[in-house]
Amino acid sequence: MMFHPIVKIKICNDNLVFGPGLITLLEYIQKTESMKEACAEMKMSYSKGWKIMNRAEKELGYELLERRHGGKSGGKCGVTPKGLSLIERYRKMEKECLKNVQENFEKYFPEYQAEQ
DSSP, X not given: OOOOOOOOOOEESSSEEXXXXXXXXXXXHHHHSOHHHHHHHTTOOHHHHHHHHHHHHHHHTSOSEEEEOOSTTOOEXXXXXXXXXXXXXXXXXXXXXXXXHHHHHHHHOGGGSOOO
């Protein structure tokens, strides 16, 4: 049996500001242009999605979403340029951290690696 580490990166001040949940939510919003659809994809309540988004925007001090309200065909959401930058930088940092964690895991737990 092969083992592997899992690491979740969370960015905090005194409280959680953002982490994998917000980043994934932003990615789904970018894809669907809808908070409701993004939350459904993540099997998360609509109110929880907004709570995560509003908390992050408050703590970061800038908007992550462009909100276009209602009307005949309903509202849409888009990710702001700062939001897109946050996604990109988080994913790059995550990839680099996971690479380092994997290397350290192999170093400290060689007995749990696949037979070569």
